[in-house]
Amino acid sequence: SQQGEEDPQALSIQEGENATMNCSYKTSINNLQWYRQNSGRGLVHLILIRSNEREKHSGRLRVTLDTSKKSSSLLITASRAADTASYFCAATDSWGKLQFGAGTQVVVTP
């Protein structure tokens, strides 16, 4: 079973617009992580937010975490064509096990 579930499944935006995707998970977590995957490549870590944090920023990325709702969101501001990729959330349990969701496929058109 997959711990994280992303919404929407696909997102198409124009350069300069913001992209927001959401993630829900089922059980208690130690942290929640977001990864990016370009077509045919491995996953690349973007940002980690701990269970006692509510918001975190990294460059054009903003992540929020609501443990009461078991949900997280990833915002990419001022998107670029190079942001075209699939984005996955992964919930980490106390054993260090990461379970990924199905991902959000983002297409940014120039």
Next chain:
Amino acid sequence: EAGVAQSPRYKIIEKRQSVAFWCNPISGHATLYWYQQILGQGPKLLIQFQNNGVVDDSQLPKDRFSAERLKGVDSTLKIQPAKLEDSAVYLCASSFQTGSNTGELFFGEGSRLTVL
């Protein structure tokens, strides 16, 4: 710093044949993961090692899949015999931290398996 190395990158086999994938994690990383990613889906955890011990293999189809991590470094994932539904990308990842301190995972480029 060298990344996670995987080989082969691509493999095509007939059903019922066997295949093995190799992974060399980043030096010093205690935790190693094998994930299966079917096209259009998210990665599914097959097995997690901490050093050379298995932490979780609950989703590993043990009748056909096996994995080992000798000396707590390199790892091999084997499928025997392969089925059509095993067609996927097999991703290896490693992490320096362990257990509740687990942070960022570093992924290899993956091994793409096609079963005909």
